[in-house]
Amino acid sequence: MPELPEVTVISEDVAALARGLEVLRAAVFRPDVTNVEPEEFERRLVGRTLRGTGRRGKIIVLDFGEVVGIVHLVISGRVLRLPGWREPDRMNTAVLEFGGEGEPLVLAFTRLWLGYFDLYEPGEEDEHPLISRLGPDPFSEGFSVEYLEDAFRRKASIKGLLLDQSVVAGLGNIYVDEVLFAAGVHPTRKADTLTPEETRKVHAATRDILRRAIELRGTTFDSYHDAFGETGGFQHELKVFTRAGEPCPRCGTRITKSRVAGRGTYSCPACQVAG
Ligand SMILES: [Zn+2]
Structure with missing residues (x-):
């Protein structure tokens, strides 16, 4: 999608x-x-x-x-x-x-x-x-570190929360996995266990990764093309998504695929802190 x-x-x-x-x-x-x-x-x-x-x-x-x-x-x-x-x-x-x-x-x-x-x-x-029902846009002022700290005071998995459009508008399966990898947070973590530092990292990574993906005109796997029929370029910068079995670009451990919040989820079992 x-x-x-x-x-x-x-x-x-x-x-x-x-x-x-x-x-x-x-x-x-x-x-x-x-x-x-x-x-x-x-x-x-x-x-x-x-x-x-x-x-x-x-x-x-x-x-x-x-x-x-x-x-x-x-x-x-x-x-x-x-x-x-x-x-x-x-x-x-x-x-x-x-x-x-x-x-x-x-x-x-x-x-x-x-x-x-x-x-x-x-x-x-x-x-x-x-x-x-949409939550704040990641590029809006409403999407602040304080807002996320508040939103994360729940026992739901961090992945499930970030996929929830009423928490933050616009993220889906690809970018949530990439954001959590960049932040060093395992997708299965309960949101209310994140440290303030981890929440700050999730906030910064969300904006950085989305901005970079827009610069590269999106991610193409099979069907996504822009309105000019061109493919995006961000698929070449994905660190974990669809990379099961490949070495983690940060620590070399094999990336694993599991099911979190009902979605195929890619993460590094070593450098994403499972809490
Ligand atoms: Zn790693």
Whole structure:
């Protein structure tokens, strides 16, 4: 699933491609892709101009002025530039055609049957069920060391807490494993056992790793590509994720794979303190 860095890149790409362009055509494959009737999806978007894009956690926000698009790409969803208009299908679940000075631009939002492309009134996007429950963004002021110390006063595993979007918005399985490795904290640790120093390290690592991953335009395993069809580069900088059996880059011990918080989890049994 695209996490904060990949969603940031896709959102910025869509802005680079389509900001200032008017929607000429809009269609969804099935009613369950969006929160409005397919006819309404078309009627409310056609004639609108994309003013800008943003992100809330792992959700893309498209500002069309009088209507806001809320896009959640899950699993292998992506935004794809198509060579020309085509009716939506199982793969290209929502399709938008933009017009401007040059050639029309056609963007497909793929595999949305697990995600969605909802339409909201401007200013009401924060009431969307997933957005209203989001915790602070890692790059916001609200995401402070003090905030984390408070959030970590629970017996839940540190990994489970960091995956919880109401604790911090935007982290998923890949980046949580990398953050905990960088902080030297084992994923199975109970959050309330972290020392103040470890909490500071988790905080700093979260920002550092996400920033670096955005710089490298995300992590690509199988399906993630940016809206220009390019792969990301952060997969080459992963220290533990998918590296089971390889030597830990810090201490040389073999990295292990286990199951924590219901997710495949990679960690170093030696230098990530299990407490
Ligand atoms: Zn190690």
